[in-house]
Amino acid sequence: MVPPAGPLDATHIALVGAARWMDAFGERLETETAAAVRRVPTAATALDVVREDAVDCVVCEHTPEAASGVDLVASIREETATLPVVMCTADGDEATASAAIGAGVSDYVALDEPPDDQFDDLLARVDRAVRNAKRATTRRDRARQFDAIFHDARAATWVLDADGTVVRVNETARDQVSGTVEDVVGEPFWALPWWAHDDAVRADVQRVVETARRGRFGHAVVPRSSFEEPADVVELSARPVHDGFGDLVSVVVEGVDITERVTLERDLRRSEELHRVTLNNMTDTILMTDESGEYTYVCPNVHFIFGYTAEEIRRRRPVDDLLGEDLFDRDELAAKGVLKNIECTATDKAGREHTLLVNVREVSIQDGTLLYSCRDITKRKQREEALATLHRTARDVLYAETPYGIAQHIVDDAAGVVHLDASAVYLFDADENELRPVAQSAAMRALHGPLPTVRADDPGLVSDSFLNDEPLFFDDVHDSERLDNRATDLRSVAYIPLGDHGVFVVGSAAVGRFDPVSRELADLLAATGEAALDRVRREGRLRRQERQLQRRNAELTALNRINEIIREIDQALVAAETRAEIDHAVCERLTDDDRFSFAWIGVLDTANDVVEPRSWAGEERGYLDARSFTVAASAVEPAGRTAATHAVTTVDNVAERLRQEPWRTDALSRDFLSIVSVPLAYDEFTYGVLTVYADTQGAFDDTTRDVVVELGETIASATSAIERKNALLTTSVTRVEFGVDDPSFVLTRLARDAECRLTYRGGVQQTERGSDVFVTVDGAPVEAVREAASALVAIERVQPISSDASGGVVRLRIAQPFLALELADHGAVLQRVVAEDTGTTLRIDVPESVDVRHITQLVSNSVDGVELRSKRTLDRSSTRDLYSRFLEQVTDRQLEVLQTAYYSGFFESPRDSTGEDVAAALDISPAAFYRHARTVQRKLFSTLFDEVGVAAFPATGN
Numbered sequence: 003m004v005p006p007a008g009p010l011d012a013t014h015i016a017l018v019g020a021a022r023w024m025d026a027f028g029e030r031l032e033t034e035t036a037a038a039v040r041r042v043p044t045a046a047t048a049l050d051v052v053r054e055d056a057v058d059c060v061v062c063e064h065t066p067e068a069a070s071g072v073d074l075v076a077s078i079r080e081e082t083a084t085l086p087v088v089m090c091t092a093d094g095d096e097a098t099a100s101a102a103i104g105a106g107v108s109d110y111v112a113l114d115e116p117p118d119d120q121f122d123d124l125l126a127r128v129d130r131a132v133r134n135a136k137r138a139t140t141r142r143d144r145a146r147q148f149d150a151i152f153h154d155a156r157a158a159t160w161v162l163d164a165d166g167t168v169v170r171v172n173e174t175a176r177d178q179v180s181g182t183v184e185d186v187v188g189e190p191f192w193a194l195p196w197w198a199h200d201d202a203v204r205a206d207v208q209r210v211v212e213t214a215r216r217g218r219f220g221h222a223v224v225p226r227s228s229f230e231e232p233a234d235v236v237e238l239s240a241r242p243v244h245d246g247f248g249d250l251v252s253v254v255v256e257g258v259d260i261t262e263r264v265t266l267e268r269d270l271r272r273s274e275e276l277h278r279v280t281l282n283n284m285t286d287t288i289l290m291t292d293e294s295g296e297y298t299y300v301c302p303n304v305h306f307i308f309g310y311t312a313e314e315i316r317r318r319r320p321v322d323d324l325l326g327e328d329l330f331d332r333d334e335l336a337a338k339g340v341l342k343n344i345e346c347t348a349t350d351k352a353g354r355e356h357t358l359l360v361n362v363r364e365v366s367i368q369d370g371t372l373l374y375s376c377r378d379i380t381k382r383k384q385r386e387e388a389l390a391t392l393h394r395t396a397r398d399v400l401y402a403e404t405p406y407g408i409a410q411h412i413v414d415d416a417a418g419v420v421h422l423d424a425s426a427v428y429l430f431d432a433d434e435n436e437l438r439p440v441a442q443s444a445a446m447r448a449l450h451g452p453l454p455t456v457r458a459d460d461p462g463l464v465s466d467s468f469l470n471d472e473p474l475f476f477d478d479v480h481d482s483e484r485l486d487n488r489a490t491d492l493r494s495v496a497y498i499p500l501g502d503h504g505v506f507v508v509g510s511a512a513v514g515r516f517d518p519v520s521r522e523l524a525d526l527l528a529a530t531g532e533a534a535l536d537r538v539r540r541e542g543r544l545r546r547q548e549r550q551l552q553r554r555n556a557e558l559t560a561l562n563r564i565n566e567i568i569r570e571i572d573q574a575l576v577a578a579e580t581r582a583e584i585d586h587a588v589c590e591r592l593t594d595d596d597r598f599s600f601a602w603i604g605v606l607d608t609a610n611d612v613v614e615p616r617s618w619a620g621e622e623r624g625y626l627d628a629r630s631f632t633v634a635a636s637a638v639e640p641a642g643r644t645a646a647t648h649a650v651t652t653v654d655n656v657a658e659r660l661r662q663e664p665w666r667t668d669a670l671s672r673d674f675l676s677i678v679s680v681p682l683a684y685d686e687f688t689y690g691v692l693t694v695y696a697d698t699q700g701a702f703d704d705t706t707r708d709v710v711v712e713l714g715e716t717i718a719s720a721t722s723a724i725e726r727k728n729a730l731l732t733t734s735v736t737r738v739e740f741g742v743d744d745p746s747f748v749l750t751r752l753a754r755d756a757e758c759r760l761t762y763r764g765g766v767q768q769t770e771r772g773s774d775v776f777v778t779v780d781g782a783p784v785e786a787v788r789e790a791a792s793a794l795v796a797i798e799r800v801q802p803i804s805s806d807a808s809g810g811v812v813r814l815r816i817a818q819p820f821l822a823l824e825l826a827d828h829g830a831v832l833q834r835v836v837a838e839d840t841g842t843t844l845r846i847d848v849p850e851s852v853d854v855r856h857i858t859q860l861v862s863n864s865v866d867g868v869e870l871r872s873k874r875t876l877d878r879s880s881t882r883d884l885y886s887r888f889l890e891q892v893t894d895r896q897l898e899v900l901q902t903a904y905y906s907g908f909f910e911s912p913r914d915s916t917g918e919d920v921a922a923a924l925d926i927s928p929a930a931f932y933r934h935a936r937t938v939q940r941k942l943f944s945t946l947f948d949e950v951g952v953a954a955f956p957a958t959g960n
Contacts, residue, residue: 010129011036014056018048018074019063021092023117027061030121031128045074052081059132061124064091064098072101079106084139086131090124092117108135162240162253166190166211169252191255196226196236207238214240214253223260234261286377290370295320298370307358307378309351321374324348330362339364345379357383381519384421388523391418392530399534405429405503408538409441412506412531416443419527420520422510424449424492427531428456428464429504437464437504449491449511462486467497468505473528474498475521477514496521498528503535557705564709567591571713575720581689584720585617588713592694593620599674600695602626603682603717606633606645608855613641613691620695623672629665639665640679641693648688650711653677654700669695678702680711684718687828687860692717722828735847735876736854737833742842743867748796748816749777749837755790758782758809762822762835763905772798773820774898776905777812784810803906803923804914811905813923821864830857847876891941899924899934 015037017024028039040057042048051057060078064071071089078087086108091098092115102110108131111124158175160168168186186194192208206222213220220240225233236257243252287307290299296319300312308315308324318324325348330341340363348356361375395415402408409427416425423445428437439453446453456464463484467474479485479495494516495509506528509515516524574587585603592601602618613631631642640651654676656669669677679693692714696702702710745751753760758781779787784805791797791814799815821844822832829852834845848857854873862868892900902924907914915923921931 010132013058013132014038014040015059015061015128016040016042016048016051016057017061018042018045019071021063023090023113024063026118027121027124030125034125045071045077048074049077049081052078052085057085059128059135060085060087061128062087062089064089064093064102072098072105072107075102075105075107084135084142086135088124088128088131090117156258158257158259160191160255160257162191162211162255164215164250164252166192166208166215166253168194175257197224200225210238210240211253211255214242214255215250217242217244217250223264226259234259235264236260286375289315289321289324289374289376290365290367291321291372291374292369293371295322297321298368307350307356307376308348314351325358325360325374325376329360335362335364348376356380385519385523388419388421391415392523392526395419395527396530396534399530402534402538405535405538406440408531408534409504411534412527413441413443416508416527417445420508420524422494422508422515422520424510425506425508426453427500427504427506428453428468430458430468430502435459437468446507446509449509450487451490460486463495463497464505464507467499471499471501473525475516477516479509496524498524500528500532500535503532503539506531557703560703561705561709563597564706567597568709568713568716570594572716575716578720578724581721581724582617584717584724585690586619588692588717589617589619598694598701599697600625600672601693602641603690603692604631604641604645605690606688613645616690621672625668625672625674628668637663639669640677641691644679644681644691644693645688648681648683650681650707651677651679652702652707654702656699673697675699676701678707678710680714682714682718682721684715684722684827687718687722687856687863689718689721734850735831736850737845737847737872737874737876738854738857738870739872740844740846740861741867741869741871742844742865743869744842744865747837747842747865748794748818748820749835750842752787752790752794752797752814753837753842754839755793756782756787757839758787760787760835760837762832762837763811772815772817773823774813774815775820775822776803776901777814778905779805779809779812781808783807784812787812801923803902811907813902813905821861824860824864825857828852828856828860830860843871850875891944892938896934896938899926899931900938903931903935 010031015031017028017039020043024041028041031037031039040051042051045062048060048062052060062071062074071091075087075089078085083106087106088109088111089102089107090111090113092113099110099112109127111120111127113120113124117124156174159172160175161170163169167188167190171186190208191211192204197204197207203224206224210220210222219242221238223235223237226236237260238255238257240253240255242250243254245251287304288299288301289297289304291297297316300315302312304310304312304315310318315324322329326346329346330344335341340361342361344360344362346358346360348358350356356378357380359377359379363373363375365371365373367373392415395411398411398415399408402411406429409429412427413425417423424443426439426442426446429440430437435458437456437458439455442453456462458465458469461484463474463479463482463486466472466484474497476482476495478493479490480488480493491511492509493511493513495507496516498506498508500506506524508524508527570591571588574591575584578584578587589601589603592598598620600618600620600622602615602622604613604615606612607614611633613633615626615631618626629639631639631645633642633645635643635646638646640653643651656666656675656677660666660670674695674697676696676699677693679691682689682692692710694702694710742750745754749760749762756779758779761778761780763776763778784802788800788802791800796816796818797814798817799813801813801815803811803813805811821835825832825846829849831847832844833847834843836843844861846857846861848854858868858870899920903909903915903917903920906920906923908917908920917931917935918928921928924931
């Protein structure tokens with residue numbers, strides 16, 4: 003059981019005597035109190051203990067057999083008057099008690115035998131004795147203290163009555179009274195002459211006294227009346243004095259002349275203010291130490307650099323702990339007296355490193371012998387290092403070839419420039435309208451995670467900075483409402499646009515890391531990256547332009563070369579009289595001057611299904627004899643493939659599929675590395691295949707291939723023209739007749755809808771609006787044909803030329819190309835077409851220079867259900883020549899007028915139509931009609947009589 007705290011706790015009690023109850027009482031003390039009990043067997047020993055001042059109370063016994071306890075008390079009182087002594091006896095009487103009290107005992111206790119039941123009383127008496135002794139000691143000490151204070155010569159002291167009147171003054175106060183002490187005793191303190199000169203001062207003095215009267219400490223600094231200027235200054239303090247019952251008995255007022263101190267303090271405050279302002283506004287920190295490194299002075303602005311207060315710096319002993327050991331050579335300092343610009347590194351309270359420039363000087367100021375002037379150049383050093391890194395970055399990105407390489411350089415160097423380790427670069431993809439993260443530091447990935455692609459139109463800080471071309475700096479990005487990822491551990495973040503290239507992002511997990519220097523460095527790094535990206539874009543654009551220019555120059559060179567070939571071939575085609583000349587001229591021009599290695603033209607042999615060479619030029623080297631050019635859609639020589647598909651075949655690399663297609667081995671052995679084969683087609687009619695070989699791979703690019711394709715069409719067109727020319731000059735024709743079962747053929751459909759027979763009479767004219775043909779109608783009125791034609795999209799116009807109840811002649815304008823024109827383009831003449839609801843018959847004259855199979859193919863391509871019914875040969879030399887000469891002399895309009903008049907019955911007798919009717923049908927005046935008719939008649943007679951001659955016609959009898 004722990005005894006409760008009381009006065010006996012922490013006291014030392016000596017039990018003097020050898021009585022048996024002493025041991026029991028000692029155990030009681032140790033059990034119920036925290037007192038230290040010391041047992042002393044004899045009185046002599048007790049005096050030694052008292053002299054050592056090792057006890058706070060003595061409990062002794064009095065027995066007649068031993069030395070008298072009264073004598074012990076007397077001996078103790080000779081040593082000390084304050085030590086409490088409690089004497090106990092079992093054999094005492096009144097005489098003994100009187101003697102003990104006379105000797106100065108603190109308490110006398112008479113004990114019975116056994117005394118156990120009296121220990122509570124004894125314990126209480128010991129406690130009371132200790133308490134009384136402590137109070138007496140306190141009162142005595144206070145009295146002595148008061149006397150010492152009251153008689154202090156440095157302060158004037160007044161003792162006031164409870165009502166504030168002066169009762170007593172000390173020597174110092176008495177010396178300052180101009181009169182006698184009796185003049186001020188009994189007067190209110192605030193009415194003394196010292197304060198009488200100023201009501202405000204007197205009020206302050208009275209307030210000080212009244213404060214003490216209310217039981218509180220009163221204090222004021224007031225001027226004292228004086229004939230000298232400035233007035234003396236007195237510091238007044240008033241303390242209340244209470245009796246044991248807590249009643250106010252007096253007030254003690256102390257006045258200290260602090261005039262000199264106030265003056266010194268005022269001057270010192272001015273000096274300190276100037277000193278404080280100077281030191282607080284200095285960027286340098288001043289430290290002063292003795293030779294052992296212990297601080298004798300610490301500048302108050304030390305926290306600016308080191309983060310510690312001046313007191314904390316003082317506890318960091320010695321200065322080597324702050325600035326590092328071996329900062330300077332003491333001998334060198336002794337020789338020079340001062341060492342300047344010593345660079346060192348120090349760590350502040352937050353653990354950040356600072357780079358300092360330190361000047362060390364020998365001084366002798368109070369106890370200080372070494373003065374340290376420390377300048378923080380961390381920012382400057384960081385700026386220098388950042389600029390060096392930035393210079394290296396600029397040099398690196400100068401040689402970067404791609405935007406991705408530049409972005410990676412920016413991210414790699416961001417930590418060295420901005421001193422923030424989380425960075426990333428977004429690049430803008432204009433095609434997708436996206437900002438893509440192309441480079442990201444490991445710290446950025448750790449703090450934020452993988453960066454997502456950001457659309458330029460999405461809300462967010464990256465897109466906002468890019469679209470508004472505005473740098474965004476955040477001390478804590480979580481304060482922004484536009485932050486799209488609230489889970490990020492980034493705090494200080496900057497978003498800086500890289501022009502129209504993208505956005506540079508740099509940050510840290512700490513808050514408030516962007517000072518003006520770091521902002522400037524981040525802007526400089528972003529500007530460096532933007533300039534590099536601009537350079538790469540310009541260089542890329544220049545390279546593309548250069549490549550385009552080179553490609554265009556190459557294309558122009560090739561085009562000029564091709565154009566030269568085409569001009570030569572065109573000239574050769576114009577001069578050619580036969581198809582063989584055309585073929586030979588084409589092959590020769592293509593291989594002249596090593597333009598191409600080899601060229602040949604072949605025709606399709608339908609019987610054997612192969613392409614037969616017809617003309618060739620160049621380094622053939624037996625290639626045409628080595629192979630058979632089978633017609634097939636794949637895995638054959640390009641000539642056979644083109645003949646089968648009627649499409650262009652290009653082989654850029656002959657060696658590509660060498661083992662799959664055997665023909666490539668023969669071609670490659672003759673240094674044929676690329677090939678193009680084009681059909682010679684005109685108006686859906688193929689005249690053969692042109693195949694060209696080159697000794698380089700990819701020789702037939704798009705432009706060259708297109709030119710060769712056009713060349714094939716030109717060759718086919720020239721071949722067609724030659725055949726038409728030969729057809730006009732031929733004297734023999736093959737007349738073929740076809741039966742056609744094609745409901746979609748325009749004349750067949752019109753005859754069926756009008757329930758009549760239509761006979762094509764000729765007179766085909768091709769205009770921009772379509773083809774005009776003359777058709778005879780049998781078995782139905784012309785009006786029925788007109789009504790049926792109005793429902794057909796292929797017929798745009800029906801113009802009656804002549805009509806009667808059962809038929810007539812009409813002029814049809816057909817929107818689609820008419821068969822007669824297609825046949826004429828290939829030298830054949832459509833002589834007659836008879837269309838009925840049961841079928842249609844075609845009669846065509848084919849010159850001997852034109853292959854009838856070609857015409858059959860042409861007819862089959864134009865209409866369906868073609869059946870060859872007859873074929874016979876005719877000799878039309880005289881009429882053909884006369885007809886050709888006549889057509890050379892008339893114009894198309896004159897021929898149209900004459901045909902319209904002929905088919906309308908103008909030349910019948912009697913006439914079916916008058917000149918006015920024909921003129922109305924042609925939408926011309928009658929005079930114009932007759933003029934055209936006479937002109938055509940004159941040219942016809944001129945051809946008949948003047949050019950052919952009368953001798954050409956046999957004489958006739960009467």
